[in-house]
Amino acid sequence: MNKSALRIILALCIGVGAAGAWSVQVRHWPPHPFFALAAAAERHVLYFRDPGGAPSWSATPKKDAQGRDYLPVYNDEEPSFEPPAPKPKTADGSRKILYYRNPMGLPDTSPVPKRDPMGMNYVPVYEGDEPDDSSVKLSPGKIQRTGVKSEPAQLYAIRTLVKAPGTIQLDERRLSVIAMRAESFVQRVANVTTGTRVNEGQMLMEIYSPAVAAAAAEYLATINSSVTSGHAAYGRGSRQRLMNLDVPEPAIAAMEKSGTAPVTVRWSAPRNGIVLERNAVDGMRAQPGDVLFRIADLSVVWALVDVAERDLGAIAVGQSVMVRARSFPGREFNGQISVIYPQVNRDTRTTRLRIELPNADFALLPDMYVDAEIAVGSRAPVLAVAENSVLDTGSRQAVFVDKGDGRFEPRIVKLGRRGDGYIEVREGIREGEVIVTSANFLIDSESNLKAALKSYAEAGNPQTAVPSGASDMKDMSGHKDMGSHQ
Structure with missing residues (x-):
């Protein structure tokens, strides 16, 4: 091997080693602030x-x-509010997809796979994952945002007030009329005018009447004869004649004491009361039957109130009533129902009650406006729920039972009395069951949406089976006006 080849091999080894060392060092560098x-x-x-x-x-x-x-x-x-993972597949590995729901929990579904505007896949809803059609399921986030509240059904003693307007009237049994029973002349009228309070025996006027004078003379003559003859029974007929002419008892007693027949007779008040009418004038001639004075005792008055026809079943004679007069704010007058008039006004659909009220200080005056409050209901506790719990369509009433874990079951109920913010429930729920008291409109709208989605899924996928309870759910909650009562 020549020297050139050795140099090339050595250079390659040095480059590879340097590259490996550089890569090791890079892996231990701290992350850059940009990352x-x-x-x-x-x-x-x-x-x-x-x-x-x-x-x-x-x-x-x-x-x-x-x-x-x-x-x-x-x-x-x-926190995530996604539903739990789908149930395990069946033995054959097949599960029917009912529809696809919005991944954010919005009321939007699709019969085919799709994405929402943020690119998230719609979540498939398999057969068996849907809750029973008799209930509605809400996510915890939606329950928190809409303020769904619940409370258990408990026993309450429902007491309510029946309120009715009325007026003060005179007690018919406490009226007195002073009218002459024979032709008479008013010699003098006492200082008594309309509105004057008079006492029993107080003089009202002096009357001259030929018939009264003749009867008085006959009576006194008969008394003198009975004293001479010793027969005490004499004079009874003559005295009765004076009484038939309505001569006051004090005037007859004065004749007996003096033994002389007076020219004029002093006419006195027959009872304590207020002078409502004065027609007597000095020197006037009064024919038989002419009313000269009208006097009323105001120590006890009547309150005539009109009660709605629907409240008659809870009212009875003898019940206590609290009456407030508009002229005396904050003051209360207590009385009792004495008469329930046997007639219903065909125009106002009300019935009149008579309430007797003590009026010792004469504060209540005739034709004064008053407001009566009658406490009705039983003291025995009954099963009741809050008024806001009931969805009333007019033909039926329903409540939502909180089953927990965001599930709400609708129940048809039969109602009874109402009062104090509660309604008696006679059928449909049991004591202790948790009832939704607020945001019922949300759950009701979810029920309507659920029924509509079932119909939509059935139309889009004929092979998808719709549970038999869907039609019942739609019938119960598919009323547009059900949530409007809340």
Whole structure:
């Protein structure tokens, strides 16, 4: 071998060794800052969470009540809400694909494989992976975003208030009318006017009546005869004649004491009360039947209230009622139902109640507006759920039972009484079952979407079997107005 060949071989060995050493050194070099920046650029902040772990989030940096900064949550730290892995294949290795769903959980499906706008493949949904058609399944993220809340069905003593407007009226049994029963003349009227409060026995006017004067003279003559003859029974007929002419008892007693027949008779008030009407005038002539005074006792008054027809079944005579007068804010008047009038107003569909109210200080006046509140319901506890739990279509009512793991089952229920924010449930659920109380509209819309997707999958893939429960689900939740009541 000549010297030239040796030189070439030696040069090649030195080059290979140097290259190997250089490659070893390169592998131990620290990463260049450019690569670190590129890796950091791939992460971005989704939102900021409370540093203490409280359920509070923010789209921008902020501080909590203690002045601590909210912690950033990056895209690679967000928990995954993907459904569990598909079930193992059957023995023959074949599994039917029902449809393909959106990988982000959006309400979008496809009968054939496709990609979303971000390039992610739609996820196949196999036969057997779908929940039973009697339930609805939501992802944890959707449940958290929409604020789905639940509470167990429990026993409550439902008490409610029936409210009704009304007016104050006079007690018909506490009215008195002063009218003459014979032709009379008003000699003088006392200082009594409309609205004056009078007491029983207080003088109202002086009357001259020929019939009363003749009866008084006959009565006194009969009394004197009975004293002379010793027959005490004399004079009873004459006294009765004075009473028939409605002469007040104090005036008859005064005649008996004085023994003389007066020219005029003092007419007094028959009861304590308020003068509602005064028609007597000095010197006037009063014919039989003419009303000269009208007096009412206001110590007890009536509240006549109109109750809706639907509430009559819960109301009975003797129930306690609390009445508020619009003229006295904050003050309460307590009474009892004395009469339920046996008639329903065909125009307003209401029935009138009579409530007796004590009125010792005469605060309640006739025709005053009042508002009555009647507590109805049983003190015995019944199975009840929150009012917001019920989806009412008009023809049927339903609730959603929280089965856990994001599964919600619709139940048709039969309802009873309502009150205090709760509704009695007579059939459909059991005590302790967890019922959805908020965001029912979301679950209802998911039910409608699910039924529609089943029909769409069946139309796009005739070989795909649609479970028999889909039609029942659609019938229960396919009402457009079901979620609108929430």
